[in-house]
Amino acid sequence: MPTRVALLLIATVLLSACAGKARSLTPSVSGNSAQSQAEEAAAGADAMGTPAKNVSDLDSELNSPVSAQISSAGIVHGLAVALGTCHSGEEFLAPDTNNDANSTETKYFYDNACTELARDTVRIYTATGAGSETVNRTTQLFAPLSSVAEAVRTDAVAINQAQFDQYGFPIAAVGYARIAVGQLALSGVNTIASDEELVMVPSSGSSNAFCMDSAGFNVVGIASLSETTGWQGGAFTGGTRTVNTNGTIIYAATHIGSDFKGAIGSLSIATGTQNTTCPITTPRFTLAGGTLTYAYNIPLSITYLHGVITNITITNATLSNSDVLNVTTNAALAPSNADFISGSIAKSTGTVIATFSTDAFGDGSLTVNSSGDQFNINDWHVIR
DSSP, X not given: OOHHHHHHHHHHHHHHHHHTSOOOSSOSOOSOSHHHHHHHHHHHHHHHHHHHHHHHHHHHTTOOOSGGGOOTTXXXXXXXXXXXXXXXXXXXXXXXXXXXXXXXXXXXXXXXTSOSEEEEEEEEEEEEETTXXXXXXXXXXXXXXXXXXXXXXXXXXXXXXXXXXXXXXXXXXXXXXXXXXXXXXXXXXXXXXXEEEEEEOOOBTTEEEEEEEEEEEESSOBGGGTBEEEEEEEEEEEEEEEEOTTSEEEEEEEEEEEEXXXXXXOOEEEEOOOOOSSSOSSOSEEEESOEEEEEEEEEEEEEEETXXXXXXXXXXXXXXTTEEEEEEEOTTSOTTSTTSEEEEEEETTSOEEEEEEEOTTSOEEEEETTTOOEEEEETTEEOO
């Protein structure tokens, strides 16, 4: 067994112990059947989607338009524009359109003129003590050219060890700890459960160190496979958030984790003790149930501008079964294009198992090469 794969499986065992259930030490999708190829493809796409979603959540909770987000180097992350004004495809409101107390609303559009809505996130925040608050966050997800949300994501967030700006956003320069428990409902049906935690270390110059972990699963399962998928892992140490003078933010970290499969209804999220310092040695959230599909080690770099991904790079990330994951961004396309982000899962021999593509919001499709079967990706995860 190659040394790198052996290390990955050791990491999987450590993570699995936190979930309180025994795990298979051997990936279960090494065959060539249509079923195993589809499982391998879905697990590879989820291996990329998990850290991408976690980092996207992190960036959105720091995308405040006020000067309190200035780092110690004097660089502003947020938008210096008037409330309710369109700026490069983004609009910020406080209070929200319902005029709720202690609320904000951030709208992301497919176009820079702010005419075609892509995401609409409402936050209602409540102070719970010195340096702590809770946030109820609701995000509506719109398909291109649609005025009706195809999915709604809700998160209950608790932030502590923090200072907040006038709109209830944590100030990155000070650092903070956060846990979030959420779900994605597709057409009114609860489809994805996903929980995550983060520790943001106070900044040094224009950078912060951070660590995070998460776990989640497909609640309804993938009908064509008669099973469901789940995931757990994180950037347990060594993550960095860097603010650049041009307004972009770069998040870089190595994410270690595992993907699992199981009978529909067999997976759940196990919850432990919150971490408030880095590194994370015992993740708060782990997956309970299922059989190991992939162990992965993904060095990831994502660049954001005003809350939207402009570049994501994964080069030869290690997946078990001797598989490799590569992801690139097509700079010639708009972030709203369904082919903006492209990825492949391949054997070490170069044989491609599957390809996938998404827009900058994590919506797209996955294609299994051997069969031509396609699966939908919503909010960074394979859903059906």
